[in-house]
Amino acid sequence: xxxxxxxxxxxxxxxxxxxxxxxxxxxxxxxxxxxxxxxxxxxxxxxxxxxxxxxxxxxxxxxxxxxxxxxxxxxxxxxxxxxxxxxxxxxxxxxxxxxxxxxxxxxxxxxxxxxxxxxxxxxxxxxxxxxxxxxxxxxxxxxxxxxxxxxxxxxxxxxx
Numbered sequence: 418x419x420x421x422x423x424x425x426x427x428x429x430x431x432x433x434x435x436x437x438x439x440x441x442x443x444x445x446x447x448x449x450x451x452x453x454x455x456x457x458x459x460x461x462x463x464x465x466x467x468x469x470x471x472x473x474x475x476x477x478x479x480x481x482x483x484x485x486x487x488x489x490x491x492x493x494x495x496x497x498x499x500x501x502x503x504x505x506x507x508x509x510x511x512x513x514x515x516x517x518x519x520x521x522x523x524x525x526x527x528x529x530x531x532x533x534x535x536x537x538x539x540x541x542x543x544x545x546x547x548x549x550x551x552x553x554x555x556x557x558x559x560x561x562x563x564x565x566x567x568x569x570x571x572x573x574x575x576x577x
Contacts, residue, residue, distance in 0.1 A: 430485065434472065434505060436497040437465030441528040454526030460496040461504070469504030476505065490514045493521040494531055494549055499541050508543045516546055518553045530554050 440462050444453030461469065492502040494516050502514065522529045531537070531554040538546045 432480070432485065432487065434501065436495070436501040437461045437468035437472075437504070439465055439497045439528075454528055457527040457530055458496045458532045459528055461500040465497070466500070466504055469501045473505040473507070487512050491520060492516055494518055494534075494537055494546065494553060495521055495529075496532060496537065496540070499537070499544065503541070514544060516544055516549065518549065521554065 438461065439456075439459040441453040441456045441459045442465075443462065444450070444456070490502060490506060490510060490512055492498045492514060498520075499516075506512075506514075518531070521531070532540075534546050534549045534551045534553060538544070
């Protein structure tokens, strides 16, 4: 998991966390791109769970103790991001968790295609998926769609 903080210019800071390692990442690193792409909505592997758990400990011991005020958690509905959220913040954090497809990666293969809402909601019953369509991901996502999504996913629309 990778962490970055950025100022919004509106008196808020954003803590960005990239998901922990999944099996698709292992395939990519070993040059087995097709094997990585072919994995549909992979979760975290053992190393990814360790990364996310350690990040949760690190955040509690550093950023949050230094006064970084966390108001909201936003996660994509991808299995690996939901697992990262749970392992970093716990299943019932003290802050609201919003599940949104807008920060999801472009669909270049199965690893970037999500699971149906009915499937993912059974795996993560402690999360609210009611705002998602049953098939919420974009199979043929274009750069234009990403640009539009990033405008919709502006900080002013999420953090009030």
